[in-house]
Amino acid sequence: MTGARTDPALTGLPGVTDHHLLPGDPRNTLLVAGPPPQAREIPAADADAADRAADAGDASVRGTDLAALPAAMRQLDETALLTMARVLDRTRLFRDGGRPSTDDVLAALAVAPRHAWIVRRWLRTLAAEDRLVTDPATGRHHCLEVPDRRDHARALRALDAPCRDLGYPPAMTRFFRAAAERLPLLLQDRASLQEVLFPDGETDTATGNYRDSAPSRWANHAAASLVATEARHRAEAGGLRVLEVGAGVGGTTGTVLDALGDTPVDYLFTDVSPFFLRAAKDAFTGRPGLRTALFDIQADPLPQGLEPGSQDVVLAANVLHNARHAGRCLAALRELLAPGGLLVVVESCREHYQALTSMYLLMSPAPDERAWFTDLRAGQDRVFLTAAEWARQLDAAGFDPLPVLPPDGHPLTTAAGQRVIAGRVRHHDHRPDPAAVRAALADRLPPTAVLPRIHTVDHIIRTDTPTGATR
Template sequence: MNGPPIDALTDLPGVGAWQWVPGPERPTLLVAPATSHPAGLTNPGVEQAFVDPASAAGDAAVAGADLSSLSQLSRLLDEVALLAMARVLHRARLFPDGTGHDTGQVLDVLRVAPRHAWIVRRWLSTLVAEERLRYDPGTGRYHDLVAPDRVGYARARRKLDEARRGFGYPPSMTRFFVATAERLPALLRDEAGVQELLFPDGSTDTAEGNYRDNLPSRWANHAAAAIVAGGTRSPGGPLRILEVGAGIGATTRPVLDALAGTELDYLFTDVSRFFLTSARTLLGDRPGLRFGLFDINLPPTGPQITPGSRDVILAANVLHNARHVGRALAALRELLAPDGLLVLVESCREHYQALTSMYLLMSPSAGEQRWFTDMRSGQDRVFLSAAEWVDQLDAAGFDPLPVLPGDNHPLADAGQRVIAGRVRSGIPRPDPVLVEATLAARLPPGDRPERIHAVDRVMSAPTTVPMGEPR
């Protein structure tokens, strides 16, 4: 279905605003009450009970490390990436002697696969912002590239290992960064894949360096584990945890350590069987630990994943992949018990190094008709800011906890943040069952939404995702 039948969506029971969200098969309908809730419902005492132990756990995980130099080391990583971008453009002879090209011409010369075009557009805007390239808004052309010289590029490459050590990455991360920089033209053309470089011969060592071993990830994973350990369990039963996008288990292991001796019903899920197989080998002997497939962009299904069945949901470095964050959060909230806890670990700052490596994993699939349909639509970006995540949690029906690490913490600028929220109670929302019954009387089956989620507030969205209020 290309768009919503707007007349059929008027005067729905209890609905003050709605949003029609495109999906892989059929759309999802988000419905919100007519009256928005007042801000600031989170109990400050409850907040502090989570914040202090979580911050202490994060600090203990990086105790003894020099955090004061991370900003400078981050700039070293950025510099290597900037030179790698400019090197690809220069070697393609795109900007000789002041010659200008528009974005389409750059993409054509590099023969960029359509799904990776957004990355090159980010290169161009980043190089302009860093004064390594000029842009003429009158003609829409870029020109005067500051071409990297061999000596400067070689020097920056040598400093890359210094930055790697300072951040606590293993040596395999230097090899990964260098390998992706050398293969960028082929990677952009989809003649090679980043997965082969990130998981050489099926090894997860490099991925563990990216998601577990470095200082920002180590801090965030242990802080998140402390928050999960403080989750409220159902009376007389185990602590029921769902981890989505668990990947290599970088956050799972600190969580299991923090919950040693606790009775668990822990469902470790990912979209890939590769990670499930690896996790069974690493974690499979823990009582109460189970494994399953879960795709954050598809409706949750299966006897293990039912409404109200989880006390805690953990999602580390995965929810930015949701094609519509609001839809994904609404679906996760429905899986949580009353007073349930959602804990996210997310990168909230763009690092240039990702533009020449990890971002290639985040492009839409070759056959995907749409990419992001939330506030990121048409913006050539993947990550949300910490403030945007808090706003999204609030709109979906969570009372957000303070974001960690705090803005004044030495690791805040690194971008890895822990964002958590507790299911909000006492807010009257539309009943999806009544809304569904009303639509069933108005629309043929093929025109009805696949899912209906009640939220506290409908977020602003691009014009390609229609929104409405009753007339």
């Protein structure tokens, strides 16, 4: 199976009108779609739930000066720009009229190949901010604007005020400074950002980012409201079944559990790392109905012990940007949901320069990873999707998207870009039957061939589809 659309083994599959073969390890994934579903408006109950979620988000940041947040974010980003320029200047390639290529810069900094994308983003970002000139004809860079060492040190010391405005605890401010100081070593993989983020195994710094900051607080309370509303709607059916994937330090978990109160719930807290499962057992000990398990969003859910249609809600806070193919991941999660089930996603939907000198180092591919993103981000040196891209991905994977929160024009949308994107499993009678597709493939392929994972979707979004393009 080559993956080409004309491969005879992939043509004429039962119920399939379009397909896309994705390379994978240890096996490929085949996305199959049938006739497109009928478009429909957001049901009134879901629109009302979104309105209540927005109210819950606003209530969580009452007393916070939201008007001050854009300036606070800009100060963090400005400090990051200074840090980028200082690190690049240490190569000495830009001095005395130097015009290095990107490869020259990467070599001089001895950047680990998996982190090269970050430095490429630095060069583009500095050029966009008029701190660097890039010759479009040659791709060479020159005229780097380098801050004085004392100005850079002063900017790092001044991070307390903007971090405080954003609701970050002092530990997060120390993390930003420590990452800036170790940045050359971090880029070379001679130091680990995990050690900076989780000093001595403590999770306070990460918790400050994912729970305590104003943008996270708003998003977590909005997401919790959506889950609690779903619990009320399903009260007659018994306890709510919730799967949280990539739960990490539990920054969203605690808020959701508080919103559920005494509601009977089977809450499965999962992450790819045993470290976070141990922390969750300590943090949420005694909570009725809470279980923990390992779960990898990149892998097939079924061999990991989860059954199709076994969940009422899937919650994914600040994790799905790690999915190597967003559409494949969303399709797999949809299949775990019961009919009419709810997916609640919290994601950063815009890039912040501060992350380019800190958190982004956690998002680079693993040293032994042969491919990175294989969806619309392929070859773009970016991690995050926009809110519109996420909504389109949910639609293609078989969800009816709810209104994205906060709504456009909200102060937090402008300042932070942290959004809540939810979708309800769409009823669609004409999706292909995966079992029938698998049986047809088994008949066409040699007995020794490894059959791909098969996920049904409502539309195919190919990697060569330009951002914002229609189907």
